[in-house]
Amino acid sequence: MPTSRTVAALTVAGLMLVAACSDDEPTTSPTPPSFTFASTTSTTTVPDTTVPGDDSSTVPETTVPPTPPPTDATTTTTEPLSTQELILRGDGLGSARFGAAPQGVVEYVTSVLGGNTGDTGWVDPFAFADCGAGGAATKARRVDWGVLSLLFSDASTYAIDREHFIGYEYGRVGEIGDEPVGLHTPGDVGLGSRVIDLFAEFPEASVNEGDEDVGIPPNYYVSDVFYGLLTGTADDDFVTVIFGGYGCGE
Numbered sequence: 001m002p003t004s005r006t007v008a009a010l011t012v013a014g015l016m017l018v019a020a021c022s023d024d025e026p027t028t029s030p031t032p033p034s035f036t037f038a039s040t041t042s043t044t045t046v047p048d049t050t051v052p053g054d055d056s057s058t059v060p061e062t063t064v065p066p067t068p069p070p071t072d073a074t075t076t077t078t079e080p081l082s083t084q085e086l087i088l089r090g091d092g093l094g095s096a097r098f099g100a101a102p103q104g105v106v107e108y109v110t111s112v113l114g115g116n117t118g119d120t121g122w123v124d125p126f127a128f129a130d131c132g133a134g135g136a137a138t139k140a141r142r143v144d145w146g147v148l149s150l151l152f153s154d155a156s157t158y159a160i161d162r163e164h165f166i167g168y169e170y171g172r173v174g175e176i177g178d179e180p181v182g183l184h185t186p187g188d189v190g191l192g193s194r195v196i197d198l199f200a201e202f203p204e205a206s207v208n209e210g211d212e213d214v215g216i217p218p219n220y221y222v223s224d225v226f227y228g229l230l231t232g233t234a235d236d237d238f239v240t241v242i243f244g245g246y247g248c249g250e
Helices: 004-020 081-085 102-113 195-201
Strands: 044-046 062-064 140-145 148-155 160-170 206-208 219-223 226-230 239-245
Touching (some): 102 140, 102 148, 102 160
Antiparallel strands (some): 160 239, 206 219, 219 226, 226 239
């Protein structure tokens, strides 16, 4: 169970990042292609064969039945590539793991979602939030795809003195339904999931009512690398923001 100080620090950091995010137009997720398999048939004819000196050994002409052709089929899915690929995890986003080099991570997410909607470039670690990593970091970067933000720094618990992927934020308070829509955890928890659904996948999770007086909304905590914001703490309240990794502000 996190202390109130820990939850407050994580949540305030999330709020700082939420407030700083771009309102640029999001990019539409690419549609997976369809594949059609053509039908084929085959016929093999075995000729008459006679064994010398034995007329009874004549083998009649035999036709091998054609192999039944495969059924024409088109492979389709109603689930966008983004929701199949970019699974929200405590150790990364889809195939991108925390600690990985920024270029590869950005190229990977771009291959799924298309061009980003915002990129701060490498800036002072306090330019958009507290990304200083206790004074160890000298620079930070945030790249946005709509309401999905990836965070990079040159110092975190994953690595020191090299640029790397440190965390992600999915969702903005009051903006559920904005692109990219439908990203979720392995157990299908995403933006709009109920608190009861959160506990079904993460029974060890805890929820906190927050503190309106200091601007801390209701929140949940699964681990140091997976937590987020809620509309409230009742079973039917829902998730509004999901954080993964050791993000800015810690």
